[in-house]
Amino acid sequence: MAKRLTVSASPHVRSHETTTGIMLDVILALVPALVMSAVYFGTRALCLAAVTVGTAVLSEYLSRKIMKRDNTLGDLSAVVTGLILAFNLPATLPLWMAAIGSVIAIVIVKQLFGGIGQNFVNPAITARIILMMSFPSAMAKWIVPFSSAWSPDAVTAATPMAVLANVTGGDVSAVEGLPSLVQMLIGAHGGSMGEVCSIALLSGAFYLLLRRVISPAIPFSFIGTVAVVMLIAGKGNLQFLAYELLGGGLILGAFFMATDYSTSPINRKGRIIFGIGCGLITAVIRLFGSLPEGVSFSIILMNILVPHIERLTTSKPFGYEKPEKKKEEAAKA
Amino acid sequence: MAEKESLFKEFTKGIVIENPVLRLVLGTCPTLATTTSVRSALGMGLAASIVLVCSNVVISALRKVIPSKVRIPAYIVVIASFVTIVQMLVKAFTPELDEQLGVFLPLIVVNCIILGRAEAFAGKNPVLASAVDGLGMGIGFTAALFLMGTVREVLGAGSFLGLSIPVLSQNPMLIFILPPGGFFVFGMLMACVNKLAESRGKPRAQLRGCDACPMAATCKLHNEAAPEQPAEEEATA
Numbered sequence: 319m320a321k322r323l324t325v326s327a328s329p330h331v332r333s334h335e336t337t338t339g340i341m342l343d344v345i346l347a348l349v350p351a352l353v354m355s356a357v358y359f360g361t362r363a364l365c366l367a368a369v370t371v372g373t374a375v376l377s378e379y380l381s382r383k384i385m386k387r388d389n390t391l392g393d394l395s396a397v398v399t400g401l402i403l404a405f406n407l408p409a410t411l412p413l414w415m416a417a418i419g420s421v422i423a424i425v426i427v428k429q430l431f432g433g434i435g436q437n438f439v440n441p442a443i444t445a446r447i448i449l450m451m452s453f454p455s456a457m458a459k460w461i462v463p464f465s466s467a468w469s470p471d472a473v474t475a476a477t478p479m480a481v482l483a484n485v486t487g488g489d490v491s492a493v494e495g496l497p498s499l500v501q502m503l504i505g506a507h508g509g510s511m512g513e514v515c516s517i518a519l520l521s522g523a524f525y526l527l528l529r530r531v532i533s534p535a536i537p538f539s540f541i542g543t544v545a546v547v548m549l550i551a552g553k554g555n556l557q558f559l560a561y562e563l564l565g566g567g568l569i570l571g572a573f574f575m576a577t578d579y580s581t582s583p584i585n586r587k588g589r590i591i592f593g594i595g596c597g598l599i600t601a602v603i604r605l606f607g608s609l610p611e612g613v614s615f616s617i618i619l620m621n622i623l624v625p626h627i628e629r630l631t632t633s634k635p636f637g638y639e640k641p642e643k644k645k646e647e648a649a650k651a
Numbered sequence: 652m653a654e655k656e657s658l659f660k661e662f663t664k665g666i667v668i669e670n671p672v673l674r675l676v677l678g679t680c681p682t683l684a685t686t687t688s689v690r691s692a693l694g695m696g697l698a699a700s701i702v703l704v705c706s707n708v709v710i711s712a713l714r715k716v717i718p719s720k721v722r723i724p725a726y727i728v729v730i731a732s733f734v735t736i737v738q739m740l741v742k743a744f745t746p747e748l749d750e751q752l753g754v755f756l757p758l759i760v761v762n763c764i765i766l767g768r769a770e771a772f773a774g775k776n777p778v779l780a781s782a783v784d785g786l787g788m789g790i791g792f793t794a795a796l797f798l799m800g801t802v803r804e805v806l807g808a809g810s811f812l813g814l815s816i817p818v819l820s821q822n823p824m825l826i827f828i829l830p831p832g833g834f835f836v837f838g839m840l841m842a843c844v845n846k847l848a849e850s851r852g853k854p855r856a857q858l859r860g861c862d863a864c865p866m867a868a869t870c871k872l873h874n875e876a877a878p879e880q881p882a883e884e885e886a887t888a
Contacts, residue, residue: 412822415822418824426835448826451825451826451831452823452824452825452826453822453824453825454825456822
């Protein structure tokens with residue numbers, strides 16, 4: 319008789335998902351936006367992405383080597399971080415600054431805290447914020463699409479978000495310089511490399527949702543909260559709402575960065591709280607802050623709150639009953 | 652001979668092994684606030700060192716006169732007198748430094764390094780040893796501030812002591828002279844000094860708890876009270 323029964327310790331049912339597979343899905347989902355950014359900002363955009371990805375991979379390899387830990391290049395997470403970082407940068411950014419950003423993301427934010435799954439904030443967003451605070455002028459040089467990003471005096475323009483910051487009471491027609499809504503959708507306006515083309519980002523996000531790589535809880539509660547606040551702030555002006563939702567890094571942030579596994583809550587209730595928090599902070603910064611855009615700050619702030627959200631939303635074990643409060647004792651005392 | 656050796660030990664311990672900022676994690680607030688440039692870091696370090704040495708000497712000389720119940724107010728009075736003198740001198744001779752340091756100069760009164768040394772050392776030891784201890788701690792404090800100020804000014808402003816450095820000054824990483832950069836440099840320096848101390852068999856510095864504190868052996872709280880009560884008022888100040 320051959321062995322019919324295998325005795326082993328649990329778990330017995332395993333998922334076939336691997337980190338590499340998930341990261342590959344994310345990379346695939348980012349490709350349309352990368353292609354569109356190459357269309358709008360030319361080869362310079364691809365060059366920038368190559369630099370961030372290359373530096374990210376190299377610094378991951380070197381830091382693992384120096385810290386005498388296993389090589390984790392195979393899980394492709396460094397490639398994803400590099401790619402998302404590139405999406406967060408203006409296409410004109412000097413390449414060495416982009417490289418510094420990648421090193422910050424991988425070495426300081428990720429590897430010093432223990433590598434993949436151990437970072438407490440999103441590496442790409444943190445790198446973007448550090449670059450933004452370090453090189454404010456270079457990080458705010460938004461060129462007009464189809465003008466060459468290679469030349470030092472490329473045509474620059476205010477991003478839709480900067481224009482929207484001047485809008486009061488939701489009256490969009492009162493300000494000049496806003497692209498049309500169709501332009502907003504296809505991405506023909508100034509902005510970070512990867513955030514401009516909403517359609518490409520949404521198609522990537524749809525693919526991730528379909529593959530169940532990301533759950534809809536965070537992006538939908540995030541964008542939904544921004545929508546509700548903007549509807550109120552714009553006094554019901556739908557055009558203002560549409561600009562707020564399509565502009566800036568909201569779609570990129572909500573679908574690709576807020577959903578990062580290691581920096582978002584585990585269960586649905588926590589995720590919805592996380593998304594609402596992100597949305598509120600984004601809306602408050604956009605409406606009242608001195609910066610035109612607040613997606614990155616909202617995500618990093620909520621990342622820091624994740625352990626507390628997790629503690630408040632631990633799932634109840636089956637059949638658990640709340641211990642009754644001893645009212646009599648309290649009354650006596 | 653043995654006397655001299657122990658004095659030398661009191662002097663050197665403040666520089667690395669018991670460095671007040673990087674190992675005892677005291678005086679963090681002025682450290683982060685005044686290290687945006689080398690000049691103000693050095694000014695702060697020197698001013699605090701002068702106050703530290705002088706107050707250590709006076710407190711040590713008066714240690715048998717001061718009743719232990721009112722020792723903290725007594726220490727503060729001594730320290731505040733020296734801070735006032737130093738502040739007047741700085742205002743008179745280097746008014747620009749006074750402007751740079753701002754409120755942190757009078758705040759030396761409540762600097763926990765100085766009060767900490769008075770409480771942990773000068774209140775129990777003879778005058779000469781206290782003076783040497785204050786000098787060592789002062790040099791340790793100044794050195795830590797100088798290092799932090801150098802890193803932050805070179806990377807964050809592209810200059811050193813106000814002289815601009817050719818390549819770096821074109822695109823300085825502003826974040827280093829902003830508060831987040833200060834915390835970052837502070838953490839990195841602390842890690843380096845921890846590594847240095849660990850290689851000599853000393854425990855690493857921790858922000859909480861008494862066991863890892865290099866002062867645990869001489870600390871009253873640690874030896875008399877239960878170990879559950881860490882001396883947090885020092886660590887948080």
